[in-house]
Amino acid sequence: MSTKDDEYDYLFKVVLIGDSGVGKSNLLARFTRNEFNLESKSTIGVEFATRSIQVDGKTIKAQIWDTAGQERYRAITAAYYRGAVGALLVYDIAKHLTYENVERWLRELRDHADQNIVIMLVGNKSDLRHLRAVLTEEAKAFAEKNGLSFIETSALDSTNVDLAFQNILTEIYRIVSQKQIRDPPEGDTIRPQNVEPIDVKPTMSSDSVRKQCCQ
Amino acid sequence: MGIKIDLQECLNDSPKFRQTLEREEHSIDQLEQKLEKILKVCTSMVESGKVYVGQQCLFANSLWDLSVIFKEDPDVLTALNKLIHNLQEMNKFHTTLLDQVSRIFLKNIPTFVKKDIKAVKDYRQHFEKISTEYDSILLRNSHVPRSKPQEVEEVQNIMLAIKSCFGHQALNYVNSICVLQSKKRHEVLSTLLSYMHACTAYYHQGEDLCHDLQPFFKSLANDIANMRDETRKIEKEVENSHSQVSKSVITNRSDNGNVAKLEGYLFKRTSNAFKTWNRRWFYLYDNKLVYRKRSSDEPETVMEDDLRLCTIKPITEGDRRFCFEIVSPSKSHILQADSDEIYQLWIEALQKAIGAAIQDVRNGQSSKEHEQGSPYLARNINTNKTFKLKMIQQILKIPDNNVCADCKCPNPTWASINLGVLLCIECSGVHRSLGVHYSKVRSLTLDEWDPEVIKVMAELGNGVVNKIYEANVPKDFQRASEHCTGMVREEWIRSKYAEKKFVEQLEDIKKRLGGDSTTKWGVKKGRQYKQIRENQEVRDDVGVKDETESQTKTIWLFDNDLTIKAVPFTQNDAKTSDLENFENLNPNLLLYKASAAQNLQVMCQALAFGADKNWPNCRERNQYPLHAAVLSGSETACTYLMVNGVKINVQDQNGRTPLHLATREGHTTQVCLFLKNKADQHIEDEEGKVPLSMAEQKEHADIVTLLRLGRLNEEMKDTESGVSGDDMFYDVVRDFSRLSYLNTEKKVEQ
Numbered sequence: 001m002s003t004k005d006d007e008y009d010y011l012f013k014v015v016l017i018g019d020s021g022v023g024k025s026n027l028l029a030r031f032t033r034n035e036f037n038l039e040s041k042s043t044i045g046v047e048f049a050t051r052s053i054q055v056d057g058k059t060i061k062a063q064i065w066d067t068a069g070q071e072r073y074r075a076i077t078a079a080y081y082r083g084a085v086g087a088l089l090v091y092d093i094a095k096h097l098t099y100e101n102v103e104r105w106l107r108e109l110r111d112h113a114d115q116n117i118v119i120m121l122v123g124n125k126s127d128l129r130h131l132r133a134v135l136t137e138e139a140k141a142f143a144e145k146n147g148l149s150f151i152e153t154s155a156l157d158s159t160n161v162d163l164a165f166q167n168i169l170t171e172i173y174r175i176v177s178q179k180q181i182r183d184p185p186e187g188d189t190i191r192p193q194n195v196e197p198i199d200v201k202p203t204m205s206s207d208s209v210r211k212q213c214c215q
Numbered sequence: 216m217g218i219k220i221d222l223q224e225c226l227n228d229s230p231k232f233r234q235t236l237e238r239e240e241h242s243i244d245q246l247e248q249k250l251e252k253i254l255k256v257c258t259s260m261v262e263s264g265k266v267y268v269g270q271q272c273l274f275a276n277s278l279w280d281l282s283v284i285f286k287e288d289p290d291v292l293t294a295l296n297k298l299i300h301n302l303q304e305m306n307k308f309h310t311t312l313l314d315q316v317s318r319i320f321l322k323n324i325p326t327f328v329k330k331d332i333k334a335v336k337d338y339r340q341h342f343e344k345i346s347t348e349y350d351s352i353l354l355r356n357s358h359v360p361r362s363k364p365q366e367v368e369e370v371q372n373i374m375l376a377i378k379s380c381f382g383h384q385a386l387n388y389v390n391s392i393c394v395l396q397s398k399k400r401h402e403v404l405s406t407l408l409s410y411m412h413a414c415t416a417y418y419h420q421g422e423d424l425c426h427d428l429q430p431f432f433k434s435l436a437n438d439i440a441n442m443r444d445e446t447r448k449i450e451k452e453v454e455n456s457h458s459q460v461s462k463s464v465i466t467n468r469s470d471n472g473n474v475a476k477l478e479g480y481l482f483k484r485t486s487n488a489f490k491t492w493n494r495r496w497f498y499l500y501d502n503k504l505v506y507r508k509r510s511s512d513e514p515e516t517v518m519e520d521d522l523r524l525c526t527i528k529p530i531t532e533g534d535r536r537f538c539f540e541i542v543s544p545s546k547s548h549i550l551q552a553d554s555d556e557i558y559q560l561w562i563e564a565l566q567k568a569i570g571a572a573i574q575d576v577r578n579g580q581s582s583k584e585h586e587q588g589s590p591y592l593a594r595n596i597n598t599n600k601t602f603k604l605k606m607i608q609q610i611l612k613i614p615d616n617n618v619c620a621d622c623k624c625p626n627p628t629w630a631s632i633n634l635g636v637l638l639c640i641e642c643s644g645v646h647r648s649l650g651v652h653y654s655k656v657r658s659l660t661l662d663e664w665d666p667e668v669i670k671v672m673a674e675l676g677n678g679v680v681n682k683i684y685e686a687n688v689p690k691d692f693q694r695a696s697e698h699c700t701g702m703v704r705e706e707w708i709r710s711k712y713a714e715k716k717f718v719e720q721l722e723d724i725k726k727r728l729g730g731d732s733t734t735k736w737g738v739k740k741g742r743q744y745k746q747i748r749e750n751q752e753v754r755d756d757v758g759v760k761d762e763t764e765s766q767t768k769t770i771w772l773f774d775n776d777l778t779i780k781a782v783p784f785t786q787n788d789a790k791t792s793d794l795e796n797f798e799n800l801n802p803n804l805l806l807y808k809a810s811a812a813q814n815l816q817v818m819c820q821a822l823a824f825g826a827d828k829n830w831p832n833c834r835e836r837n838q839y840p841l842h843a844a845v846l847s848g849s850e851t852a853c854t855y856l857m858v859n860g861v862k863i864n865v866q867d868q869n870g871r872t873p874l875h876l877a878t879r880e881g882h883t884t885q886v887c888l889f890l891k892n893k894a895d896q897h898i899e900d901e902e903g904k905v906p907l908s909m910a911e912q913k914e915h916a917d918i919v920t921l922l923r924l925g926r927l928n929e930e931m932k933d934t935e936s937g938v939s940g941d942d943m944f945y946d947v948v949r950d951f952s953r954l955s956y957l958n959t960e961k962k963v964e965q
Contacts, residue, residue: 011931012488044911045920048927063927068916079947083487116489176488 008052008061012172013083014165015113016066017105018090019098023124026155027090028066031165036155043068046080053166055173062169081112085176086120086168091139093123093152094131099139106146118175120168123152126159225389226382228346239392240339246399247332250324257320264313271306275299294435301428308420315413323406331398335391342388349381477564481506482551483518492535492551499564502572504541519543520663522572527565541565607659607669610637613676620677621645621708624697628659632668633858634712635675635819642695645708652860653713667854667888674741674815674851682777683823684711686719718823721802728771728781735794736771738805741813741849770794773809773817802826807835811843813852828861837868845876850884863894870900878906883917887948890925921948 016024025043029035032049047066052059065080089105091098102121109117121143123134136152143150149167153160224232278299285291352374359367478498483506485491495506502522507515519525519541530538530549537558538551552558610616610630619627620636629643630636631654638646638656646654657664688694695707710716730736772780772791792812795804806821807830818840822828831837841861844852853873857863864872874894877885886906890896896906907926910918928944 010488044914045916045918046923048923050927050930063931082946085488114485114487114489114491115493116491172488176490 007059009058010060010173010176011063012060012085012169012176013063013065014086014088014168014172015080015084016064016088016090017108018088018122019092019095019101020068022090022092022095022098023155024066024088024090027088027122027124027153027161027164028064030155030158030161032064034158036158038156051165053169055166055170058173060169060173062165077108077112081109081114084113084117085172086118087113088120088122088164088168089148090122090124091134092125093134093139094125094128096133099123099134102142116175118168118171119148120164121146121148121150122164123150125154125156126152127154127156222386225385228349228381228385232385236388236392239396243332243335243392243395247328250328254320254324254328257316257324261313261317261321264309264316268306268309268313271302271309275303275306278302290438294438297431298435301424304424305421308417308424311420312413312417315416316410319406319409319413323402323409327399327402331395331402335388335395338384338388338391342384345377345381345384349377352377477560479557480553481557481561484549484551486546486548497550497561499568502568504565504568518548521661522565522569523661525565525569527562527569529562607664610659610669610672610676613673613678615677615681618677619697620681621711622695622697622699622704630657630659630672631655632657632672633855633860634680635672635815635855636677636680639697641701641704642708645701645705646712648705649709649713655858665854665891667850668858670851671815671855671858674855675819679777679816680819683718683820684715685717688717692717715823715825721800721805721824724779725800728779730771730797730800732797734771734781734797736773736797736800737791737794738773738808738812738814738817739791741815741852771797771800773805773814773820777816777820803830804832806830807832807840807843810840810852810856811847813844813847813849815852815855818852818855822859828856828859829865831865831867839865839867839873841865841873842867842871842876845873845882845885846880848880848882848885850882850888853885853888857888857892863889863892864898866898866900869902870898872898872900872906874898874906875900875904875909878909878915878918878922879913881913881915881918883915883921886918886921890921891945891948896922896925924948 016028018024020042025040025047026036028047028049029037029040032051043066045067048063049066050061050063052061054060065084067080087109089102089109091102093099106119109119121139123136123139139152140150149171151160151164151167153164155161221232224235278295282292282295282299285295352370356370356374359370361367478496480494481497482492482494483497485493495508497504497506497518499505499522503517504519504522504525505515505517521543525541525543528540528542530540535551537553537555538549539558539562541548541550550561552561616627616637618625619639619642620631620634621642622639624639624641627637627639629638629640631638631643631646633655637659643656646656657668692710693699693703693707695704699707770782770791772782774780792808795808802821802824803826805824806818806826806828809815809817809821829839831839832843835843838846839861841853841856841863842865844856864874866872871879872894874886874889874896875898877889899905907919907922910922924944924947
């Protein structure tokens with residue numbers, strides 16, 4: 001394994017979900033290896049990849065889980081979502097059905113993932129302009145209504161792929177770093193007794209955090 | 216009242232007669248119309264009656280449906296059933312009434328109209344016809360001239376005839392009218408009377424029924440009053456309980472005030488990066504701290520599986536109040552109570568539970584008394600845990616497992632997992648001193664047991680192992696006993712396992728049985744063999760075909776009861792491994808063959824004979840016993856070899872490791888097992904393939920996932936901060952092995 005990103009400040013697990021064939025594996029390949037394969041086969045089992053990025057001078061390592069969109073892997077559903085702090089919910093802008101199924105995936109997240117998981121709705125294959133079946137505005141409105149962030153990407157021509165991961169990881173980082181200030185640390189950390197904890201009110205306000213939860 | 220028509224008037228056909236006739240005809244027409252109206256109304260009355268009865272029937276049925284709700288309340292159910300039954304009875308009466316009404320009206324009146332009135336009308340027709348004829352003949356008669364006497368006579372004759380005919384017809388007609396007018400009187404009344412009779416019968420039946428029911432109604436009214444009282448009482452109680460809300464703290468606390476059985480809601484901080492706080496129902500059970508969601512079918516999750524290793528620390532810093540930390544060697548969890556009181560209760564309960572758990576072990580008790588800890592456990596059986604408990608209990612039931620394998624002291628609570636025996640604490644100490652290459656000691660109560668290791672223990676046991684390791688004890692050798700000195704105990708155990716002094720050597724057995732070139736030998740397949748192999752193709756690429764087979768006379772069969780039977784040669788049967796020649800009988804090949812046959816008892820024997828665990832079988836592609844065990848499909852045989860320290864990454868002639876073979880064969884459980892035991896998955900076979908590429912090629916999703924997960928785990932570990940990665944890896948591996956275990960169990964049950 002490469003050793004260049006051995007050092008990191010945060011490790012975030014992010015899962016890729018969405019129907020079969022929307023391009024999850026290619027998004028992963030583009031982000032972690034800058035690769036794209038037009039003839040990629042359906043993913044067998046679960047695939048894992050990592051990549052580190054910088055946010056606010058901190059190194060954040062993303063551990064990304066990707067699985068075939070089919071429901072064959074029920075056995076490890078719980079393990080798949082366990083510990084995940086982010087989810088990229090991917091659909092294909094040229095296939096309306098994959099957009100319709102977004103609700104189903106949201107339900108699955110609600111059932112299995114942490115209630116605070118950060119979800120980003122990703123309309124992939126934005127290069128297929130002439131075949132567009134889902135309007136950007138429609139998806140954007142849906143995302144807003146459900147408290148998701150939204151972006152359109154193309155794994156083929158690289159548009160927005162890095163930005164999508166960058167955005168979701170940054171959002172997770174903001175939430176987590178704010179929480180750390182508020183909550184007692186884990187383990188045996190000794191705190192100086194005379195120091196008053198400074199309660200830094202989140203700049204984005206906790207509303208944006210609350211919006212993530214599945215109401 | 217009859218009508219009077221003067222016969223003379225009739226015969227004279229006088230205007231008065233005609234007037235009377237007209238009046239009567241009108242009256243009959245009226246009668247007919249009215250009767251028809253009655254008929255119509257009656258028909259619709261009967262129809263709507265039938266609809267009513269039908270609805271009533273549905274009503275009763277819907278009441279039957281309702282009674283299902285009370286199926287566990289016999290008092291209500293009996294009363295309800297009786298009421299519904301009577302309702303249906305009433306309905307029956309109603310049906311009968313309707314039947315009769317329709318029969319009475321719809322038969323009597325139509326007959327009257329059709330027969331009697333129609334008869335009158337027929338006569339009227341005849342009468343009118345003859346009357347016209349009579350008129351015309353009179354007219355004709357008036358025209359006849361005097362000059363034609365002949366014609367006069369003829370007409371007069373006809374006229375006379377017609378006149379007489381007219382007279383008859385008129386009389387007939389008048390008669391029929393009279394009869395009809397007279398008949399209508401009693402027809403109408405009798406019909407109505409029948410109707411009344413039917414009604415009376417209906418009401419009578421109802422009266423009888425109600426009369427019979429009176430006592431029941433009375434007692435029912437009493438019951439209802441009682442039930443009302445009960446409701447009032449409950450209402451009051453509920454009201455009272457409201458006042459307790461402010462007081463009550465804990466949802467559930469057993470009556471004897473045993474805090475160790477506390478259960479209730481706590482907030483728990485998730486271990487992911489968010490540190491989300493979730494409210495969960497916590498309880499203590501079997502020295503474990505477990506929790507579950509409020510609404511979920513999922514079984515409970517074990518937070519701490521051994522309270523003895525935990526400590527409780529209050530957390531006074533941080534924003535959140537009433538927090539405490541439960542710390543075990545590998546992890547820590549932060550929990551939060553709703554109030555200070557609950558917080559204190561939990562801390563007390565946990566500390567007591569920890570103390571009790573440690574006490575239990577000191578007293579050498581099993582955890583049985585905790586089993587009825589929480590009501591939730593009865594409902595949510597954690598299959599894995601009960602499976603394990605059951606297995607351990609089964610191990611204790613194995614012959615001779617009630618006493619220590621070495622000193623016979625009762626109730627052993629320790630085990631040697633590679634030897635497959637149960638030991639007392641003293642002997643386990645000596646076993647430890649031998650070193651792990653001789654004996655791997657575990658506590659039955661203190662240690663975590665993997666299910667596959669339990670299975671190994673279940674296959675062996677003190678009886679089997681002692682039969683091998685104590686086969687030839689010299690009479691004067693001092694055996695260890697419950698109260699013997701440490702010296703004796705040590706000497707006995709060392710001689711028995713390390714020096715293998717009392718094992719009957721294979722060469723001696725060979726001499727004793729006296730085989731020759733006509734003798735072959737084989738190993739009987741293990742108990743689990745068939746069930747596991749059932750669905751797999753039989754591999755025939757191993758085994759040596761021997762041209763001298765026809766000369767074979769006897770087979771030495773290594774049976775799992777450890778007798779070596781000389782059986783007459785028959786055709787090689789499915790219960791035996793491939794046969795080998797007598798001169799090839801040596802411990803190494805015996806271990807190899809026993810591994811392939813999943814026969815743990817014979818494997819144990821071969822190890823006692825001093826078999827080399829890492830011996831490649833040159834006649835079978837240089838495969839090692841572990842390869843043979845993998846190909847047999849058994850994870851128990853693999854586990855037995857691994858706990859006895861075989862090398863896990865050995866390669867056969869084609870460069871394949873056991874992990875390669877398990878992957879190729881699609882044995883998910885074995886892949887789990889090898890990954891858990893840290894097999895190297897980066898070894899390439901002669902074609903340059905690693906297990907992962909093999910699995911990808913075979914599109915075996917579960918194995919692909921497991922292998923990739925293993926790689927991810929290695930990667931996270933490389934970075935030195937991957938504790939969480941490790942946890943997750945074992946979590947998933949556990950999920951998988953539990954799943955494939957359940958599948959195997961199911962297969963075995965079928």
